Amino acid sequence: MFNSRNLLSxxxxxxxxxxxxxxxxxxxxxxDFSSENSDDxxxxxxxxxxxxxxxxxxxxxxxxxxxxxxxxxIAKNEYLISxxxxxxxxxxxxxxxTQRLLAKDPLTSDYIVNVLNCDNSSVAYGYAISKNxxxxxxxxxxxxxPVACYMIKIKFKPTGINIVKNGYLLGGLSFxxxxxxxxxxxxxxxxxLPENQHTDMFTLGSVLFDAKNRKLIINGNTIELTGTExxxxxxxxxxxxxxxxxxxxxxEIWEDEGVIVGRSLDMFISKxxxxxxxxxxxxxxxxxxxxxxxxxxx
Numbered sequence: 001m002f003n004s005r006n007l008l009s010x011x012x013x014x015x016x017x018x019x020x021x022x023x024x025x026x027x028x029x030x031x032d033f034s035s036e037n038s039d040d041x042x043x044x045x046x047x048x049x050x051x052x053x054x055x056x057x058x059x060x061x062x063x064x065x066x067x068x069x070x071x072x073x074i075a076k077n078e079y080l081i082s083x084x085x086x087x088x089x090x091x092x093x094x095x096x097x098t099q100r101l102l103a104k105d106p107l108t109s110d111y112i113v114n115v116l117n118c119d120n121s122s123v124a125y126g127y128a129i130s131k132n133x134x135x136x137x138x139x140x141x142x143x144x145x146p147v148a149c150y151m152i153k154i155k156f157k158p159t160g161i162n163i164v165k166n167g168y169l170l171g172g173l174s175f176x177x178x179x180x181x182x183x184x185x186x187x188x189x190x191x192x193l194p195e196n197q198h199t200d201m202f203t204l205g206s207v208l209f210d211a212k213n214r215k216l217i218i219n220g221n222t223i224e225l226t227g228t229e230x231x232x233x234x235x236x237x238x239x240x241x242x243x244x245x246x247x248x249x250x251x252e253i254w255e256d257e258g259v260i261v262g263r264s265l266d267m268f269i270s271k272x273x274x275x276x277x278x279x280x281x282x283x284x285x286x287x288x289x290x291x292x293x294x295x296x297x298x
Contacts, residue, residue, distance in 0.1 A: 042107055047071050047079070049101050050154065054081045056097050057152070061087040074153070081152040082118075088147045089115070091125055095138055098154070099129060110157035118149035121246070122266065202237040205281040205296050209237055218278050225275070228253060232268055236284065236294035246291040 054068035066084040074080050094115070102108045114126040125145060128137040200212035208217040214230040216223040225233065231253055235244060249265055269284055269292060276282045281297040 042105075046105050046107065047073075049105055050079055050081055053098055053101050054083065054152070056101075057089055057094065058083065058087065060093050060097070061089060063087060075155075077156040077158055079154050079156075081154070083150070086147050086149050088145055089125075089150070090142075090144050091127075091138075092141050094125075095127060095129075095141070102129075108156055112155045114153045114155075115145075116151045116153055118151055121151075124148070124150060202234075204237060204240070204276075204294070205279045207276065207279050207282060209233060211237070216275060223275050228264075228268055229272055229275075233272055236292075240294050240296050243287045243293045244291050249291065 050071045051068055058066065058068060063085060069082045069084060072080040098113055102111065109131040110129065112128045115124045116122065117124050125140065127139065130136055200210060202209040202211065206218065210217065211230055211234045214225040214227065216225060232249065235249060235252060246265065254264055273284050283295045285293050285295055287293055
């Protein structure tokens with residue numbers, strides 16, 4: 001009888017936790033929906049400013065005829081400006097133009113600008129602007145860039161409205177903590193990982209990869225890996241013969257590292273290729289427009 005009451009009490013707590021979680025989710029959806037309409041105008045104005053940036057860059061490139069293509073919103077605070085024809089640009093003019101026009105955006109404080117090559121999305125030029133001018137990072141000013149197909153990616157730091165939204169939901173943290181405790185207590189145990197997920201040793205063709213100690217063992221010879229090389233190869237080793245998106249590699253290894261991300265990835269891919277070249281059956285190949293694949297031939 002005593003056990004039955006405890007069981008009933010536990011079920012009631014579990015049900016109560018689920019009700020609270022549902023209530024908080026409803027509040028979140030309502031808050032997000034209510035603020036969406038007020039956000040639309042400010043974000044639409046931002047897109048107009050971005051088109052204006054593209055227009056002025058075309059004029060600075062000596063092109064007064066071709067079009068700025070529609071501005072694409074590729075993430076919540078990330079936009080892409082592209083052009084109909086090839087252009088050239090002066091870094092100083094690009095920096096000055098974006099600062100002057102984005103100063104009119106009430107939602108903008110800090111942002112990162114990357115100029116990408118159209119063919120492979122590598123970073124041709126980039127800089128970071130901060131509300132605190134001492135934190136600005138603007139390299140290589142005064143070097144005019146060659147005529148090529150470029151895209152301009154601008155990533156904004158979430159501010160203003162997004163912070164207000166987050167603050168609005170902080171009052172529900174105590175409820176979330178309670179619900180989390182209830183769910184954690186009654187949740188089913190996680191499934192065990194496959195055996196090869198517990199080991200730090202991977203067999204890649206004739207190469208033995210020691211992820212923990214950052215080493216490659218090839219025909220009895222040991223090749224040391226840097227920490228970044230080991231993390232990068234581990235991602236490939238966990239998904240051999242599968243395409244790994246470039247954006248995933250950048251996010252997992254260099255998240256929030258700024259403008260050096262694109263070039264760093266290419267550099268470390270090149271270093272790994274050289275260290276794996278002793279086995280012709282192992283190759284890191286480029287999947288155009290997607291990313292990379294670790295090909296292992298049997």
